[in-house]
Amino acid sequence: MLTTVKYLIGSAGPSGYGSKSTAEQVVTDNCPDLDSCTAIITGATSGIGAETARVLARRGARLVIPARSLKTAEETKNRIVSEFRDARITVMRLDLSSLNSVRRFVSDFEALDLPLNLLINNAGKFSYDYGISEDGIEMTFATNYLGHFLLTKLLMKKMVVTAKTTGIQGRIVNVSSGIHTWFSGDLIRSLGQITRDKSRYDATRAYAISKLANVLHTKELACRLQMMEANVTVNCVHPGIVRTGLTRDREGFITDLVFFLTSKFLKTIPQAAATTCYVATHPNLRNVSGKYFADCNEASNSEIGCNLKEAARLWSFSEIMVSTGFKPIFAPWSMA
Secondary structure: OHHHHHHHHOOOOOOOOOOOOOHHHHHHHHOOOOOOOEEEEOOOOOHHHHHHHHHHHHOOOEEEEEEOOHHHHHHHHHHHHHHOOOOOEEEEEOOOOOHHHHHHHHHHHHHOOOOOOEEEEOOOOOOOOOOEOOOOOEHHHHHHHHHHHHHHHHHHHHHHHHHHHHOOOEEEEEEOOHHHHHOOOOHHHHHHHHHHOHHHOOHHHHHHHHHHHHHHHHHHHHHHHHHHOOOEEEEEEEOOOOOOHHHOOOOOHHHHHHHHHOHHHOOOHHHHOHHHHHHHHOHHHOOOOOOEEEOOEEOOOOOHHHOHHHHHHHHHHHHHHHHHOOHHHHHHHHOO
């Protein structure tokens, strides 16, 4: 009850910020100029990602905005430039549901010979309808997790080198969701079931699985970065409940009613982007890695989300998925 009251009134936590803090407030208060920083932000054409991009551009960061639609990405770029005429923004094509598209994007980005200080894995999909990606995996998982897993893996060397040559600590931010706590059980087994059998598909369960995978990815990657002694951190965030383009697949009376009934708990987009910007830029989070944040403060997640064994298991499974494919490997991994 006390937690709910603090959320509703926006009571500040140990960081000095709370649920009512905005991205602009968080960055303007404490973040130095980001002129020497290059950031890739997925899902930056709308909603939380667009606000994150706008606020970082205001502080001088060079932005790379990947998107499936170059037209939409150019429109986002133009909106930011109209507000901050000196903004440096590069638009590139990327479809996170396609592993080949992820590989092409990384190759094209490396050809630009830019440094990489920030990677914000923000893009998300909530699909009410069952779908399979071109690589043969359930579409929500493919977009929200597996594409980001491969993107991060392929960009890791660039981030480590950038941090070493500049002395500026690199940061990776995985945007998850509190919905990840709704899932319990064997993630890989459940993924195999909804990938192979349309009748087992449930949109909320699929979304929860993908967001739990983001949390586990953060845990394992933090361990690996520490073992590498890399000057790069990774953390994940729950942005809060906010109505964004994530619900574009199902608009109408029921959706409108649900959001009306929960309106007191909804954040504005600037408020929802605050935790991402806090974790990406705040000086107090230097050397903080493998943590989960909500309302700009470290928070607890589910028991399975803290399970290092499950995190390592998912990582190994994911490496096989991005290199050899999916169908032959679900059965043995479900019994692991």
